[in-house]
Amino acid sequence: MSDVLARPDLSRTHDDDAHWWRQAAVYQIYPRSFADADGDGLGDLRGIRDRVPYLQGLGVDAVWMSPFYPSALADGGYDVDDYRDVDPRLGTLADFDELVAALHEAGIRVVIDIVPNHTSDRHEWFQEALTSPRGSAARARYVFRDGLGPDGTEPPADWTSAFGGPAWEPVGDGQWYLHYFATEQPDLNWDNREVRDDFLRTLRFWSDRGVDGFRIDVAHGLAKRLDDELPDQATLDALPRDGAHPLWDRDEVHEIYAEWRGVFDEYSPPRTAVAEAWVESHRRPRYASVEGLGQAFNFDLLEAPFDAAEFRRIVDANLALAAASGSSTTWVLSNHDVVRHATRYGLPEPTVPGEKHGAAWLLSGGATPVLDRERGLRRARAATLFVLGLPGSAYLYQGEELGLPEVADIPASQRQDPAYFRNPGVDIGRDGCRVPLPWTADGASFGFGTDGAHLPQPAWFGDFAADAQDEDPASTLSLYRRALGLRRDLRAAEELEWVPTAGPDVVHFRRPGGWEVVANFGTRPAALPEGTELVASGELADGVLPAETAVWLRR
Structure with a gap:
């Protein structure tokens, strides 16, 4: 018997214009x-x-821009010097205003990244803190602690940063500052009223310039409680993240977002936000509540194997969580922090506990011949078509519409990610998914620009170029355009009805209006249900759904 997951109660949300982000x-x-x-x-x-026509033709509803602020690029722009300006290498505020106007004219909303957990070490506040004495108002904006030992030369705790190496850095006068990420990213003190007020100004600054929403980096990390005696790293790791952890997902973080919601609701339609919050799933709804940010990323499919039972379980769980918050869920298969899913699905499953997909292949620079690129792309196309059929928002990462694989063989001398340099031989870093896009099959930097690219593009990039796929109806770019166009036309209530299937490798669901999605996760063909084909991730045979293929049908 099929079961139905109902649409969340929208009685507490705003008018229809404010719901643009839900799907x-x-x-x-x-x-x-x-x-x-x-x-x-x-x-x-x-x-x-210049590429707004491309984005409009692709059929997306919004763009989310990763940081474009002034930055030394110690962490790809997530080390922010000034939250209310544009990096001069990327343009000016006038350029930003023109871009927003062009996107809005094309019917595309604008979401930008906000990085509130830390500033860059070049931020004027931190530079002031370095020249100010201990106990000063300037240092109170950050997390400074006295060092241990008679002369303060030992760190306050043995904590390790997310990028490897120590999480505390000395400033030369017996005090140390916390940087959970790179040394160049000092953590802010969100108990400080000045910090809170400054970010409210930042939210208004960009909202006044027409920004429709915000993606909140490390949303679960702002509130901290550091007692006089700090736990060691082993104790810190063992503490539950239940709202009282010293660093992560503390309950009082939602007081910050309640204030932010007040700012969002000053605008018509209200600005929205999505939290990057790596928290226990049952704690995610509070970030996505109407009193808070409004939406939160679920990264479950991004971390899941290509498996029918896992995909269905994750869909059920996250639609239920969305209903609990009154929000809609989010589906993500790739982003700027992970291996592209066209590659991830072509790598063997990890055999070492805790190992990421294909970590050994990546660490070898892609030299170990374990990647099945054809299979990876086939699975990626099927997974994408499955995800685009689900209720909720779909977050796509630039280049995935080209079927772009990960670039593994970047020379050490040309890498940029601090995770690579702080964890040599352990973490390959994220540069492989950040290589500049190929727009043309040939020419300087494959059409990315008139000269080179800041990360090296491999010779095979031309095979995936946008112009090489533009007129090919079987290309991945054409698949995305077709699916995104249909998604807009077929957009329905946030309901999903599971349809029984003949085998465990096939997942079938129905959306309101007779729109159906069938995906075969197995390695053998399956029977194709009756219906008119709308779009398929691969070529179909009469009455047969090939292995690792998805299709949309209309009854």
């Missing part, structure tokens, strides 16, 4: 790697503006 297809742009208009090897805002 939006949002395209993530990593600005430095999207398109380079001035030929300096770094993507820029004018490059994005």
Whole structure:
């Protein structure tokens, strides 16, 4: 017997214009790697503006732009010097305004990244803190602690940063500052009223310039409680993340977001936000509540194997969580922090506990011949078509519409990610998914710009170029365009009805209006249900759904 997951109660949300994000297809742009208009090897805002027709033709509802603020690029732009300006290498505020106007004219909303857990070490506040004495108001904006030992030369605790190495850095006067990420990213003190007020100004600054929403980086990390005696790393790791952890997902973080919601609701339609919150699933709804940010990422499919039972379980769980918050869920298969799913699905499953997909292959620079690129792309196309058929928002990462694989063999001398340098031989870093896009099959930097690219593009990139796929009806780009166009036309209530299937490898669901999605996760063909084919991830045979293939049908 089929079961139905009902639409969440919308009685507490705003008018229809405010619901644009609930089932939006949002395209993530990593600005430095999207398109380079001035030929300096770094993507820029004018490059994005030049590609607005491409984005409109793709059929996305919104773009989310990763940081474009002034930055030393110690962490790909997530080390922010100034939250209310544009990096001069990427453009000006006038360029930003023109880009927003062009996107809005094309019917595309604009979401930007906000990085509130830390600033860059070049931020004027931190520079002031370094020249100010201990106990000063300048240092109170950050997390400074006295060092241990008679002269303060030992760190306050043995904590390890997310990128490897120590999480505390000395400043030369017996005090140390916390940087959970790179050394160049000092953590802010969100108990400080000045910090809170400054970010409210930042939210208004960009909202006044027409931004429709915000993606909140490390949303679960702002509130901290550091007692006089700090736990060691082993104790810290063992503590439950139940709302009282010293660093992560503390209950009082939601007081911050309640204030942010007040700012969002000053605008018509209200601005929205989505939390990057790596928390226990039952704690996610509070971030996505109407009193808070409004939506939260679920990364469960991003971490899941290509398996029918896992996909169905994850869909059920996350639609239930969305109903609990009154929000809609989010589906993500790739982003700027992970191995592209066209590669991930072509790698063998990890055999070592805790190992990421294909970690050994990546660490070898892609030299170990274990990647099945054809299978990876086939599975990626099927998974994408499955996800685009689900209720909720779909977040797409630039280049996935080209079927772009991960670039593994980047020379050490050309890598940029701090995770690679702070964990040599352990973490390959994230540069492989951030290589500038190929727009043309040939030419300088494959059409990315008029000169080179800030990360090396492999010779095979031309095979995946946008112009090479533009007129090919069987290309991955054509698949995305077709699916995104249909998704808009077929957009229905946030309901999903599971339909029984003949075998465990096939998943079948129905959306309101007779729109059905069938996906075969197995390695053998399966029977194809009756219906008119709308779009398929691969070529269909009469009455047969091939292995690792998905299709949309109309009854």
